[in-house]
Amino acid sequence: MTSILKWSQWILSHEVKNEKGVWFNSLSNRGIVGWLLALFLSFGYITLYFFPEWLGLGQKGMPNTGFIAWFDKISIFFNGSVASQWFVYGFLYTLIILLMGIKFIIKYKNNNYQVIRTLSLLFFQLCFAFIIPEIMASLNQPAMDLKNMWPLNYYFFFDWNIKKLLSSGYFGLFLMFWGLALTFIISPVLTYFYGKRWYCSWVCGCGGLAETAGDPFRHLSDNSETAWKWERRIIYPILFIVCLMTLAILDSFFRKNPATYWITFSHFKIIILLLLAGIIALAVWNKGWLKGMSTFGKWAIISLGVVLFMGIIFSWSYNKPVLWINALKLREWYGFYVGAIFSGIIGVGFYPLMGSRVWCRFGCPMAAILGLQQRFFSRFRITVNGGQCISCGNCSTYCEMGIDVRSYAQKGENIVRSSCVGCGICAEVCPRGVLKLENGPLFVEDGKIKF
Amino acid sequence: MHIVIIGFGISGVSVAKTLREQSNADITIVTSESRSFFSRPALMYIYLGKMRFQDILPMPSDYWEKNNIKVVLATVEAIDSDKQQVVLDDGSVLFYDKLVIATGSVPRSLGLNEGNISGVQGFYSLQDLLLLQKSAKNIRHAAIIGGGLIGVELAEMFLSTGISFTFWIREKWFGSNFLPEEEAQLVTNYLKSKKIDIRFEREITHFEANELGQVASLHSQIGERVDTDYVCVCIGVKPNIDCLENTNIHTNHGVLVNACLQTNIPSIYAVGDCVQYAEPSFGRKSVETLWYTGKRMGEYVGRNILLDHPQRYHQGIFFNSAKFFDLEYQIYGHVPVSPEENYGSVFWKHPQKDKSIRLVYDAVSDEFLGCCVLGIRFRQEVCEKWITEKWKITEVLPALPSANFDSEFSARFEMELLNIYNNKII
Numbered sequence: 001m002t003s004i005l006k007w008s009q010w011i012l013s014h015e016v017k018n019e020k021g022v023w024f025n026s027l028s029n030r031g032i033v034g035w036l037l038a039l040f041l042s043f044g045y046i047t048l049y050f051f052p053e054w055l056g057l058g059q060k061g062m063p064n065t066g067f068i069a070w071f072d073k074i075s076i077f078f079n080g081s082v083a084s085q086w087f088v089y090g091f092l093y094t095l096i097i098l099l100m101g102i103k104f105i106i107k108y109k110n111n112n113y114q115v116i117r118t119l120s121l122l123f124f125q126l127c128f129a130f131i132i133p134e135i136m137a138s139l140n141q142p143a144m145d146l147k148n149m150w151p152l153n154y155y156f157f158f159d160w161n162i163k164k165l166l167s168s169g170y171f172g173l174f175l176m177f178w179g180l181a182l183t184f185i186i187s188p189v190l191t192y193f194y195g196k197r198w199y200c201s202w203v204c205g206c207g208g209l210a211e212t213a214g215d216p217f218r219h220l221s222d223n224s225e226t227a228w229k230w231e232r233r234i235i236y237p238i239l240f241i242v243c244l245m246t247l248a249i250l251d252s253f254f255r256k257n258p259a260t261y262w263i264t265f266s267h268f269k270i271i272i273l274l275l276l277a278g279i280i281a282l283a284v285w286n287k288g289w290l291k292g293m294s295t296f297g298k299w300a301i302i303s304l305g306v307v308l309f310m311g312i313i314f315s316w317s318y319n320k321p322v323l324w325i326n327a328l329k330l331r332e333w334y335g336f337y338v339g340a341i342f343s344g345i346i347g348v349g350f351y352p353l354m355g356s357r358v359w360c361r362f363g364c365p366m367a368a369i370l371g372l373q374q375r376f377f378s379r380f381r382i383t384v385n386g387g388q389c390i391s392c393g394n395c396s397t398y399c400e401m402g403i404d405v406r407s408y409a410q411k412g413e414n415i416v417r418s419s420c421v422g423c424g425i426c427a428e429v430c431p432r433g434v435l436k437l438e439n440g441p442l443f444v445e446d447g448k449i450k451f
Numbered sequence: 452m453h454i455v456i457i458g459f460g461i462s463g464v465s466v467a468k469t470l471r472e473q474s475n476a477d478i479t480i481v482t483s484e485s486r487s488f489f490s491r492p493a494l495m496y497i498y499l500g501k502m503r504f505q506d507i508l509p510m511p512s513d514y515w516e517k518n519n520i521k522v523v524l525a526t527v528e529a530i531d532s533d534k535q536q537v538v539l540d541d542g543s544v545l546f547y548d549k550l551v552i553a554t555g556s557v558p559r560s561l562g563l564n565e566g567n568i569s570g571v572q573g574f575y576s577l578q579d580l581l582l583l584q585k586s587a588k589n590i591r592h593a594a595i596i597g598g599g600l601i602g603v604e605l606a607e608m609f610l611s612t613g614i615s616f617t618f619w620i621r622e623k624w625f626g627s628n629f630l631p632e633e634e635a636q637l638v639t640n641y642l643k644s645k646k647i648d649i650r651f652e653r654e655i656t657h658f659e660a661n662e663l664g665q666v667a668s669l670h671s672q673i674g675e676r677v678d679t680d681y682v683c684v685c686i687g688v689k690p691n692i693d694c695l696e697n698t699n700i701h702t703n704h705g706v707l708v709n710a711c712l713q714t715n716i717p718s719i720y721a722v723g724d725c726v727q728y729a730e731p732s733f734g735r736k737s738v739e740t741l742w743y744t745g746k747r748m749g750e751y752v753g754r755n756i757l758l759d760h761p762q763r764y765h766q767g768i769f770f771n772s773a774k775f776f777d778l779e780y781q782i783y784g785h786v787p788v789s790p791e792e793n794y795g796s797v798f799w800k801h802p803q804k805d806k807s808i809r810l811v812y813d814a815v816s817d818e819f820l821g822c823c824v825l826g827i828r829f830r831q832e833v834c835e836k837w838i839t840e841k842w843k844i845t846e847v848l849p850a851l852p853s854a855n856f857d858s859e860f861s862a863r864f865e866m867e868l869l870n871i872y873n874n875k876i877i
Contacts, residue, residue: 392502394501
């Protein structure tokens with residue numbers, strides 16, 4: 001114990017340079033080194049996802065060779081079998097978060113919020129994402145990352161996952177309920193009290209990598225209004241498609257097993273229709289939700305909801321797949337374009353080009369849901385200290401989500417933005433101490449939260 | 452209606468922005484510095500490589516066009532208040548209905564003929580930054596003259612690029628002209644821990660130049676001579692009123708204005724650093740060269756310039772903040788630099804870290820007057836409330852946690868202050 005203490009004191013006695021010089025460094029100013037790293041990372045992801053044999057993954061039962069074989073012993077230690085490409089990926093991912101996380105902690109050692117937040121990220125990555133699933137697998141139980149929830153974990157409601165969980169006894173049943181509770185109970189409650197940061201910058205694995213390994217690239221996030229527009233144009237359609245895909249897959253699942261489980265196909269139909277009707281009613285009733293949208297946008301959204309509602313009823317009454325969607329095709333498409341290309345190759349590969357949160361900002365459907373909740377139903381906000389902003393722009397430059405924090409701060413307006421992950425770096429880099437992350441009472445008026 | 456604003460700093464911009472929110476009047480801004488409005492305190496971050504020029508622009512660059520605010524890059528040659536016109540150096544003439552002077556300030560000079568020696572400059576304008584960036588490569592040993600905020604910024608900049616330098620300060624401690632002694636000592640020790648060559652109680656008596664007219668060395672009043680090939684003079688700023696010399700606008704140290712920020716000519720207003728205010732409230736200076744003051748004045752004039760019966764300008768509760776390297780400093784209300792009989796003060800200093808809190812109150816009435824903090828953040832609204840509502844120090848102390856603005860999970864020190872006060876009155 002004392003040696004751990006001494007060791008950590010020794011680590012903390014080091015200094016890590018702060019943001020000085022990032023725009024002079026070829027690695028962090030989109031220079032040659034940055035581009036080379038981006039190419040290397042993207043290419044790495046492509047090989048890992050689509051050509052693992054290039055890395056030495058044994059084909060058709062043959063033993064691993066080369067790079068993947070280096071990890072065989074570690075894999076056998078954890079779960080008893082030789083390394084798969086996913087084990088190698090998970091191992092390296094965790095290792096990088098640990099190493100870069102320690103660097104991050106040293107850099108911000110004088111800020112307790114940053115230290116505790118990063119320790120939380122390291123803990124969840126190491127235990128929840130890496131060790132616990134390996135233990136589950138070694139006990140011949142379904143392996144699951146207990147913090148990864150739908151819709152980020154888009155295959156939670158896939159038929160093979162449901163079948164696997166429901167055929168694994170009480171443990172599988174526990175995982176099933178845990179997953180449902182995470183999405184529908186735990187996450188809304190925590191987001192209400194603390195904002196989406198409880199997940200995005202304290203727990204999530206993608207966030208974990210972005211906050212640690214991505215930290216040197218946070219200033220590369222585009223903070224223009226155009227970027228914000230594209231953010232909304234991409235992230236909400238992805239959320240929409242994920243919902244549609246889940247609906248279609250559950251539909252085909254129940255079509256094949258209409259009354260095998262205690263939820264039957266007709267239960268399912270009623271739940272979905274009620275849910276959709278509820279959302280449409282809320283959108284019409286709560287004017288705040290569609291505020292800031294053009295009249296055309298509002299009508300487009302509401303009509304889309306109505307068309308969907310009618311479409312679902314029609315497809316079901318003709319006994320066709322819901323909305324005539326080919327669930328299998330959509331699933332393949334989503335897994336390839338969003339799951340692999342967007343969240344992996346672009347999401348991480350483009351760190352040195354577009355900043356550390358490309359996926360979280362433009363793609364993640366989980367971030368979209370939590371963001372909507374944060375914007376309309378959460379006590380979290382960033383408060384501005386009176387009139388002390390000197391408009392220097394450090395906050396906007398170092399916001400990894402590309403929020404133009406300064407545009408609010410210089411008006412003395414509190415910041416309530418759906419994309420904010422609450423990393424707290426804006427408050428840290430502010431030379432006048434103008435910003436503070438807070439969980440206050442819920443009282444929104446004209447977009448400003450008041451005391 | 453045509454409003455002409457001379458100066459494109461925070462004061463002039465605040466006038467234009469606030470005015471545009473309430474009126475469609477024609478607005479023209481005249482500037483000789485840059486076509487882009489940038490944040491002056493952020494110039495140092497460009498040098499440090501923390502931000503690029505486009506990052507320190509507070510508003511998107513199309514803001515001016517979108518809001519129909521004309522920006523003219525020119526120098527003002529003459530102001531004719533009878534004909535209500537401004538003559539520019541390109542020969543063009545601007546007619547105005549109302550004129551706002553927001554020319555800001557210029558660095559003070561040492562009066563050692565340094566303007567004629569090359570390699571001696573100030574650090575204030577965009578041009579100064581470009582000059583410094585150009586010279587930086589060839590500097591062997593630099594000098595920073597003046598123990599103010601800009602001096603510390605330069606020290607941080609030189610340190611980050613590995614330029615060796617000497618920091619010449621007139622006072623006994625760093626900041627002893629604007630900080631109470633304990634705080635000045637704390638900041639001084641903090642700066643010393645950065646391994647900077649600081650020389651206190653020094654005044655520069657003269658510079659020596661080489662045959663090319665470039666600075667070669669400097670001498671202090673105690674007979675030191677230090678080889679120096681680059682000098683930054685930052686001993687404060689003074690109102691920039693040179694362009695008003697041949698006009699009938701009254702000036703003294705700055706442009707003289709009344710309680711509505713009007714000059715002696717009713718159609719001409721002045722805001723910001725260039726102003727000498729006629730009726731400063733208790734404890735305030737008549738010339739206040741601060742970003743916050745300029746912004747407040749600008750917003751006031753923007754709201755009132757078109758009114759027939761403008762309200763009086765209110766200075767509000769004084770506040771200021773700064774950062775010395777990583778050490779943050781905030782002040783609210785009235786905190787005297789030297790101890791005075793009729794003031795009481797509760798001062799707490801962290802035993803190891805660079806943190807301190809000082810609360811100042813009236814020794815007779817116990818009324819809370821102000822506070823200053825180092826390494827800790829206080830909430831402006833709360834401090835202002837205590838001061839305007841004349842809370843007693845005995846009411847402020849238990850309420851202290853509500854003023855804390857540090858990030859979550861930070862260590863808290865309110866109990867220490869309470870204990871210090873209790874021990875004091877026993």
